[in-house]
Amino acid sequence: xxxxxxxxxxxxxxxxxxxxxxxxxxxxxxxxxxxxxxxxxxxxxxxxxxxxxxxxxxxxxxxxxxxxxxxxxxxxxxxxxxxxxxxxxxxxxxxxxxxxxxxxxxxxxxxxxxxxxxxxxxxxxxxxxxxxxxxxxxxxxxxxxxxxxxxxxxxxxxxxxxxxxxxxxxxxxxxxxxxxxxxxxxxxxxxxxxxxxxxxxxxxxxxxxxxxxxxxxxxx
Amino acid sequence: xxxxxxxxxxxxxxxxxxxxxxxxxxxxxxxxxxxxxxxxxxxxxxxxxxxxxxxxxxxxxxxxxxxxxxxxxxxxxxxxxxxxxxxxxxxxxxxxxxxxxxxxxxxxxxxxxxxxxxxxxxxxxxxxxxxxxxxxxxxxxxxxxxxxxxxxxxxxxxxxxxxxxxxxxxxxxxxxxxxxxxxxxxxxxxxxxxxxxxxxxxxxxxxxxxxxxxxxxxxxxxxxxxxxxxxxxxxxxxxxxxxxxxxxxxxxxxxxxxxxxxxxxxxxxxxxxxxxxxxxxxxxxxxxxxxxxxxxxxxxxxxxxxxxxxxxxxxxxxxxxxxxxxxxxxxxxxxxxxxxxxxxxxxxxxxxxxxxxxxxxxxxxxxxxxxxxxxxxxxxxxxxxxxxxxxxxxxxxxxxxxxxxxxxxxxxxxxxxxxxxxxxxxxxxxxxxxxxxxxxxxxxxxxxxxxxxxxxxxxxxxxxxxxxxxxxxxxxxxxxxxxxxxxxxxxxxxxxxxxxxxxxxxxxxxxxxxxxxxxxxxxxxxxxxxxxxxxxxxxxxxxxxxxxx
Numbered sequence: 169x170x171x172x173x174x175x176x177x178x179x180x181x182x183x184x185x186x187x188x189x190x191x192x193x194x195x196x197x198x199x200x201x202x203x204x205x206x207x208x209x210x211x212x213x214x215x216x217x218x219x220x221x222x223x224x225x226x227x228x229x230x231x232x233x234x235x236x237x238x239x240x241x242x243x244x245x246x247x248x249x250x251x252x253x254x255x256x257x258x259x260x261x262x263x264x265x266x267x268x269x270x271x272x273x274x275x276x277x278x279x280x281x282x283x284x285x286x287x288x289x290x291x292x293x294x295x296x297x298x299x300x301x302x303x304x305x306x307x308x309x310x311x312x313x314x315x316x317x318x319x320x321x322x323x324x325x326x327x328x329x330x331x332x333x334x335x336x337x338x339x340x341x342x343x344x345x346x347x348x349x350x351x352x353x354x355x356x357x358x359x360x361x362x363x364x365x366x367x368x369x370x371x372x373x374x375x376x377x378x379x380x381x382x383x384x385x386x387x388x
Numbered sequence: 389x390x391x392x393x394x395x396x397x398x399x400x401x402x403x404x405x406x407x408x409x410x411x412x413x414x415x416x417x418x419x420x421x422x423x424x425x426x427x428x429x430x431x432x433x434x435x436x437x438x439x440x441x442x443x444x445x446x447x448x449x450x451x452x453x454x455x456x457x458x459x460x461x462x463x464x465x466x467x468x469x470x471x472x473x474x475x476x477x478x479x480x481x482x483x484x485x486x487x488x489x490x491x492x493x494x495x496x497x498x499x500x501x502x503x504x505x506x507x508x509x510x511x512x513x514x515x516x517x518x519x520x521x522x523x524x525x526x527x528x529x530x531x532x533x534x535x536x537x538x539x540x541x542x543x544x545x546x547x548x549x550x551x552x553x554x555x556x557x558x559x560x561x562x563x564x565x566x567x568x569x570x571x572x573x574x575x576x577x578x579x580x581x582x583x584x585x586x587x588x589x590x591x592x593x594x595x596x597x598x599x600x601x602x603x604x605x606x607x608x609x610x611x612x613x614x615x616x617x618x619x620x621x622x623x624x625x626x627x628x629x630x631x632x633x634x635x636x637x638x639x640x641x642x643x644x645x646x647x648x649x650x651x652x653x654x655x656x657x658x659x660x661x662x663x664x665x666x667x668x669x670x671x672x673x674x675x676x677x678x679x680x681x682x683x684x685x686x687x688x689x690x691x692x693x694x695x696x697x698x699x700x701x702x703x704x705x706x707x708x709x710x711x712x713x714x715x716x717x718x719x720x721x722x723x724x725x726x727x728x729x730x731x732x733x734x735x736x737x738x739x740x741x742x743x744x745x746x747x748x749x750x751x752x753x754x755x756x757x758x759x760x761x762x763x764x765x766x767x768x769x770x771x772x773x774x775x776x777x778x779x780x781x782x783x784x785x786x787x788x789x790x791x792x793x794x795x796x797x798x799x800x801x802x803x804x805x806x807x808x809x810x811x812x813x814x815x816x817x818x819x820x821x822x823x824x825x826x827x828x829x830x831x832x833x834x835x836x837x838x839x840x841x842x843x844x845x846x847x848x849x850x851x852x853x854x855x856x857x858x859x860x861x862x863x864x865x866x867x868x869x870x871x872x873x874x875x876x877x878x879x880x881x882x883x884x885x886x887x888x889x890x891x892x893x894x895x896x897x898x899x900x901x902x903x904x905x906x907x908x909x910x911x912x913x914x915x916x917x918x919x920x921x922x923x924x925x926x927x928x929x930x931x932x933x934x935x936x937x
Binding site for chain 2 (some may be wrong): 284331377
């Protein structure tokens with residue numbers, strides 16, 4: 169009796185949705201980039217600052233290859249307008265690829281190395297952050313120069329120390345500072361850089377770094 | 389107003405009759421009466437002081453002090469005048485004449501004079517070393533006694549010589565003498581005065597106290613014989629003390645070494661025949677002159693006499709209470725103030741006395757300091773070694789070089805680690821540690837081999853390395869280590885064979901033949917096999933070749 173009841177129930181269950189006239193849950197395949205915008209092609213244009221022109225020329229192939237091959241995005245350099253243009257293809261798998269490539273090229277323009285900027289293509293959670301020294305503290309003339317010097321350290325050792333400790337990449341372009349890395353790491357790096365701008369000596373920053381990074385590492 | 393005035397007398401009587409307590413409180417009526425009384429007295433004394441500047445005592449509006457000053461102004465010259473008069477009166481002998489009328493008085497007078505003379509004799513025969521001034525007495529005394537006594541003439545002649553000689557010496561010594569002030573005369577006068585004053589008064593006590601004084605003189609003359617004569621005037625009145633001091637000051641030779649003159653004098657006194665005199669004088673002499681220069685005694689007898697006097701002295705001292713130093717436990721209250729300072733106390737010092745800093749001490753100290761500095765051997769306080777509690781914390785080193793890995797690779801590695809695909813890469817310090825431990829182990833092995841004391845087997849380093857199957861004997865040649873051949877190949881690994889294994893030399897002929905035959909058979913079989921495979925390959929390919937259709 170029970171088994172028949174069970175089958176009955178099943179039969180009833182199957183019959184019920186039909187009776188309520190709710191369509192089954194549709195299952196769609198993920199949209200291609202083209203389909204998203206109704207078949208239109210997406211563009212991104214990244215302007216090239218003059219100081220990055222020759223490095224771009226040097227490392228063009230390193231940029232082109234992963235973008236075209238792996239991301240399946242068309243990329244070209246418009247010499248007249250001095251811009252790098254990106255375009256989706258028909259077989260671009262994911263709509264976010266374009267944005268990632270644009271970010272990648274943008275990162276290169278900011279001043280990051282190709283190998284560091286590549287991480288943007290590979291990892292989702294990496295972000296770019298930029299700020300200026302004057303956002304932290306108003307400095308003028310010699311003080312500003314000294315602050316910049318403090319940030320980089322002798323031969324860049326302070327900058328490298330922060331980079332290595334926090335697994336980020338830092339670019340100091342005159343008064344602008346760009347940080348590339350994951351969210352928490354960016355925060356740590358930003359704190360260290362800000363404390364350096366505000367005047368604390370490198371040793372103090374190092375000790376703080378050690379504490380924070382060890383804590384970060386322990387978390388996992 | 390004078391004392392003759394009845395009013396004045398009345399006032400005086402009244403003052404005298406007032407109760408003493410009334411004088412304690414200031415009473416204006418009493419003071420007024422006293423003033424008037426003093427005025428009366430002043431006026432009565434006025435005729436005797438012709439040189440006084442005041443005609444009468446001024447009491448109106450003057451306070452007590454001023455009135456006193458006025459009275460003193462009058463009385464001071466008056467007193468000295470009176471004293472002079474009295475002395476003059478004495479000298480002139482009116483008193484003696486007056487008193488001589490009564491026989492007792494005469495005796496007394498005689499005694500007094502004798503005493504005085506004897507005293508003078510003593511003075512004369514005292515110390516030669518005495519100060520010059522002391523010898524002045526003699527002249528005065530001589531002058532006084534010249535007219536009085538016959539008995540003393542002989543003595544005095546001697547005395548006079550002495551005194552003159554002494555005074556002659558004395559004249560040369562005095563340096564402050566000049567025409568106006570003659571110290572010699574002053575001293576003479578003072579001595580005369582003293583003699584007059586104390587000679588008369590001290591006559592009664594003299595006999596009794598003389599014995600003591602003799603003894604004291606001998607002891608103390610050395611201390612006190614050299615007092616200035618000027619002090620004589622300042623001595624306070626008081627019989628015995630004065631006499632003693634007088635005696636001590638005027639201590640003379642005869643006090644100590646016996647009076648030859650006394651003895652000589654005694655005899656004339658005896659010769660005189662007056663019993664009274666003799667008895668008295670002898671009494672006086674007996675009591676006074678036992679110890680004095682009896683120059684007829686032998687030295688032994690003299691010594692005996694001195695001994696006797698000492699004994700008497702000691703016995704007397706024993707009767708008295710002891711001095712505080714002899715009394716055993718004495719508190720500060722029981723002894724006079726500051727007396728402990730005068731006594732030489734001896735007690736144990738528990739503390740070491742402070743070292744005397746001499747040049748040698750400082751030099752030695754400086755040498756020591758220099759040596760220490762050169763050796764750098766200081767006695768600095770050293771920090772105690774901290775206990776080795778925890779090991780040194782592993783400080784994560786911050787790499788200050790540009791990282792060779794790209795950012796992507798870093799995140800890749802991190803992910804892989806999290807996903808536990810790859811073991812965590814050993815940090816730089818770990819690798820170094822490994823290398824260090826490895827090197828150390830190698831070193832330790834070599835050192836142990838050298839020392840041969842401790843057996844330490846070769847450390848098992850898990851490496852892929854070729855083990856040489858060297859016989860143990862060869863190894864031992866290098867160093868007599870006990871080498872464990874556990875790492876060597878086991879016999880089974882060398883050869884795992886079954887059956888009766890024979891060596892080459894052990895094989896018999898038949899075995900060799902058998903072996904050869906076996907080899908041949910195997911070889912043949914292989915050849916045959918090869919042939920067949922070759923032929924197969926040749927004949928295989930085209931099935932159509934054979935066909936000609």
